[in-house]
Amino acid sequence: MSAGGPVPPKATRARAWRRALLATVLTAAIAVPLSGAARPRIPAPAPATLPPITAATLQTAYAANRANATRAARMAAAHGDAHRASADRTLASPTRHLLAFDGRGAGQATEVLGDLAHADHIAVLVPGSDTSLDTYDRFHRAAASLYGDLAHRAARGTRTAVVAWLGYATPATVSPAVTTTGRADEAAPHLRAFVRRLRAAAPARAHLSLLCHSYGTVVCGRAASGLDTDDIALVGSPGTGADSVPALHTRARVWAARGSEDWIADVPHVSADLFGTTVGFGTDPVSRAFGARVFDAAGADHSGYFTPGSVSLANLARITLGETSEVTRA
Template sequence: MRRFRRTLVAAALTVTVVAGTAGWVSADAQQVVTGPPPGAAAWSADRLPGHDRLPDPATASPGEVARFFASLAEADRQALLRRHPLVVGNLDGVPVALRYEANRLAVRQSGDARFAGLAGPGRQILAFDPRGRGQVAEVFGDLTGAAHVSVVVPGSDSDAATYDGQRRPYTGPRAMARALRAATGDRTAVVAWTGYTTPVGVGLDAAGGRLARAGAERLVRFTRGLDAVGAADPVLFCHSYGSVVCGLAAGRTDASDLVVLGSPGMRADSVAGLRTGARVWAAKSPSDWISDVPNLEFAGLGHGADPASPAFGARRVPAADVQGHTGYFVPGTRSLAAFARIAEGDVR
């Protein structure tokens, strides 16, 4: 995290005095994983009796996918799951229980020890993409039956390979999601969504918007997929670089609330600039090092205004007792108590 902090500060300061930096390429620039799920070509070549073709994973909307699966007999659903687990498990609009089953199979078939725990008993893996560093989404609770749904969008250094790794308590997307669900008395379904290529290490990725723009496209499709299977409009909890992703996606999701914490900026000057009907909330601890990052955007680097500043116009979440950059979901903090109320719609 300290290296990430130094990178953001150095990049933001450098662009104020250096011209032409838009063409710089970081030595550790991440290759974006995007597009249709792995195995899409084999899926598109397949056929089911009574169907001319299967929905195109690259172009079919989540609603179209949902209608297609609703038209299938259970035997046909299971046949597609067995033949194409990576597509079924990652295709937004597929029934949730079928995705869980498909991803258990896909994880086992990957044979990758880094991911093995994702196939454990009782785990509800809504997405699993082993390409690159890997992407994963996990559900805690009844996604389609809960009255309220929240989605945790993490920041830098998050991926499927480290998803189950040892971290400090209540940090990382899985721990944040579980802490939030517990704070609501397990009444809210929560998704830990590590569904985009995040920045890692020292470089310009963390200070730039390239990964956030790609992540925003995936987040928009994901939220539309929730709608297609009948889940409640989500509350998005966006940490650090994840808040940049949420800022770029804000105007195209049906989220009821957008909550950003430890944000370097959302690539907007104000709440109005997000062009969203969602309520926007911001939390920033006095001890969060993100305050040392200059809030500017120039030549593609930096993420703009501080969402926690009064001028931005977001509703403030109390965070005076939060320790550091990753302590917002620690039980007993005022921030987590506020998050729980927002997650349950207990706010005006």
């Protein structure tokens, strides 16, 4: 096309996306440090020292991490942070099963719902942005909703477990980090290592699924190569940083869904180079070009994929149970 000709619509959209990203980066570069400075760093003990996780050591790990969360709650309370102290105390409850806990800073936790040592089917949930110990309750509700649906749906005698893996420093929704794969690249080796440890603690026959939400889909995309998992489901995804399923280099079945009310549909699925950094995550995972198995999420909004009774939750449970022929397609 000649230099003076009209600009193609696709190029116009790409330029608009670059401008929007640049505005986000500049705004966040100013706002995020100021918001971070407004809240003093929360003190907490170092994580508990644990033996390698196996079926035989699970109860030891649960007890040690509950004790660590109790100490973290006391330190947060002494520091004057009642909200964090309450969150830590909740996780320290005898009814909670923590594979890992770190109360320092934004905090990290890995929680098991169900009998991991004897589970036939295991789902690992990987969360998106703005997930921390301060917001952990909503992540726990998602895991509990899935576990409840699995208990209702699974055949008699089938045992299930859900693992809520907050094992990385999630980016803030309004921040430079949320527009790049940087945090995901840092998280990917930790997720791979965790899945290896999980396989050591679970029965060898267990069917393992990764259910990844929002920025968590970027983490799963970066970790996919070499992951010993049977299924990877991407919901509310801005992209994975890969152009297609083959580019993920995984033997797992790859699924994707987006609800009709999810604002992520308005995010252009492009990549752009800004100041030497690649911003954006590429191909839309629910597009034909990406090549995932697209399933129905009905009217889910960005936070609604694990809503009890929803179409999306039912399909995520079917994927977890390996009932692939029962998954309803979009």
